[in-house]
Amino acid sequence: xxxxxxxxxxxxxxxxxxxxxxxxxxxxxxxxxxxxxxxxxxxxxxxxxxxxxxxxxxxxxxxxxxxxxxxxxxxxxxxxxxxxxxxxxxxxxxxxxxxxxxxxxxxxxxxxxxxxxxxxxxxxxxxxxxxxxxxxxxxxxxxxxxxxxxxxxxxxxxxxxxxxxxxxxxxxxxxxxxxxxxxxxxxxxxxxxxxxxxxxxxxxxxxxxxxxxxxxxxxxxxxxxxxxxxxxxxxxxxxxxxxxxxxxxxxxxxxxxxxxxxxxxxxxxxxxxxxxxxxxxxxxxxxxxxxxxxxxxxxxxxxxxxxxxxxxxxxxxxxxxxxxxxxxxxxxxxxxxxxxxxxxxxxxxxxxxxxxxxxxxxxxxxxxxxxxxxxxxxxxxxxxxxxxxxxxxxxxxxxxxxxxxxxxxxxxxxxxxxxxxxxxxxxxxxxxxxxxxxxxxxxxxxxxxxxxxxxxx
Numbered sequence: 001x002x003x004x005x006x007x008x009x010x011x012x013x014x015x016x017x018x019x020x021x022x023x024x025x026x027x028x029x030x031x032x033x034x035x036x037x038x039x040x041x042x043x044x045x046x047x048x049x050x051x052x053x054x055x056x057x058x059x060x061x062x063x064x065x066x067x068x069x070x071x072x073x074x075x076x077x078x079x080x081x082x083x084x085x086x087x088x089x090x091x092x093x094x095x096x097x098x099x100x101x102x103x104x105x106x107x108x109x110x111x112x113x114x115x116x117x118x119x120x121x122x123x124x125x126x127x128x129x130x131x132x133x134x135x136x137x138x139x140x141x142x143x144x145x146x147x148x149x150x151x152x153x154x155x156x157x158x159x160x161x162x163x164x165x166x167x168x169x170x171x172x173x174x175x176x177x178x179x180x181x182x183x184x185x186x187x188x189x190x191x192x193x194x195x196x197x198x199x200x201x202x203x204x205x206x207x208x209x210x211x212x213x214x215x216x217x218x219x220x221x222x223x224x225x226x227x228x229x230x231x232x233x234x235x236x237x238x239x240x241x242x243x244x245x246x247x248x249x250x251x252x253x254x255x256x257x258x259x260x261x262x263x264x265x266x267x268x269x270x271x272x273x274x275x276x277x278x279x280x281x282x283x284x285x286x287x288x289x290x291x292x293x294x295x296x297x298x299x300x301x302x303x304x305x306x307x308x309x310x311x312x313x314x315x316x317x318x319x320x321x322x323x324x325x326x327x328x329x330x331x332x333x334x335x336x337x338x339x340x341x342x343x344x345x346x347x348x349x350x351x352x353x354x355x356x357x358x359x360x361x362x363x364x365x366x367x368x369x370x371x372x373x374x375x376x377x378x379x380x381x382x383x384x385x386x387x388x389x390x391x392x393x394x395x396x397x398x399x400x401x402x403x404x405x406x407x408x409x410x411x412x413x414x415x416x417x418x419x420x421x422x423x424x425x426x427x428x429x430x431x432x433x434x435x436x437x438x439x440x441x442x443x444x445x446x447x448x449x450x451x452x453x454x455x456x457x
Contacts, residue, residue: 087259
């Protein structure tokens with residue numbers, strides 16, 4: 001009979017200890033250790049067909065010069081947004097982890113994509129829903145696929161037996177926290193179970209060259225549930241974000257070994273599933289007839305995609321002792337920096353004002369080029385004077401009040417022109433080597449905050 005032992009695992013990072021600790025020596029978190037039963041037996045190695053797999057691992061030491069460079073074989077899905085965030089399609093043998101809040105649409109997104117892949121044999125493994133529930137969702141999406149197969153099972157041993165029979169070309173697991181390995185004694189969802197089941201799926205993906213998608217739960221602070229080592233094991237980590245009170249969803253890349261980590265996909269939740277938003281700039285700019293103060297449009301970039309987003313600012317007289325500073329979708333420390341620049345370089349007394357900032361559309365923007373639009377929205381609300389309707393901004397603001405150059409300025413200008421804007425304010429340092437005569441939009445180059453204020457107000 002196998003010897004059973006217990007160990008203590010950190011629920012935050014997966015650190016294993018022989019005794020309970022108040023503070024984890026690995027990640028520094030307090031009161032995260034839980035006791036779990038662990039079996040010492042190691043899982044038997046699964047054998048997968050690798051004869052036709054050029055990426056199969058070698059079992060001997062070789063020189064780097066002997067390694068053959070093979071182009072990544074990618075599977076293109078009908079979903080262009082998913083292809084973009086994955087770096088150009090699904091890579092064969094990749095392990096992709098997708099996290100998101102409950103009810104945000106993770107299962108709908110991947111069920112919809114699996115049903116649209118008509119020529120790919122797909123296995124959808126569900127540990128949370130029955131076949132009837134998945135069938136009801138498929139009927140609501142109004143999609144069908146003869147190559148789509150279901151398996152409602154949580155034991156990895158049974159799952160791999162069925163996989164060996166079916167030989168699927170794509171595997172989707174919903175969710176990784178429900179799976180249970182027979183080689184670990186602890187309950188499903190525990191640190192050791194999540195780590196072991198992910199390791200088994202990783203071995204399967206690499207040895208069989210089959211892409212695997214893992215849908216994961218998130219904790220209250222927004223991180224993916226389970227040990228942090230889970231994100232290190234997989235090839236790609238995607239975050240599915242959005243507010244349940246709004247129809248729009250954002251698929252963001254957190255980690256990607258096969259592409260950029262700055263890509264973004266935008267969807268709209270409808271009654272028949274998720275719809276791709278091909279022109280997100282139109283939904284991120286609110287439709288309004290009247291000119292309102294405190295509103296500015298910024299030309300930003302998310303990865304390779306230009307976006308025009310609306311910045312809304314409200315500056316009011318502070319009625320309490322300490323002025324409030326609130327930012328939604330924007331770094332609060334960056335807002336305080338811009339307020340200090342306006343106070344020092346422009347002579348505006350924001351120290352006695354409450355300042356509220358919001359990025360319309362529910363997205364979070366980290367592009368430094370949004371600085372100029374934030375600054376102009378603050379000045380517009382401060383002066384209670386609306387900015388012109390067809391003007392947008394793209395520039396980073398320095399501590400000395402200068403407008404700094406930003407990258408990919410031609411793409412930003414082209415996006416503004418496509419959406420019908422008449423003027424765009426950029427840094428004068430962006431003018432070098434660029435022919436602005438090919439654009440029909442008026443490009444205004446400025447060097448300092450004072451110049452922007454004089455041009456607008």
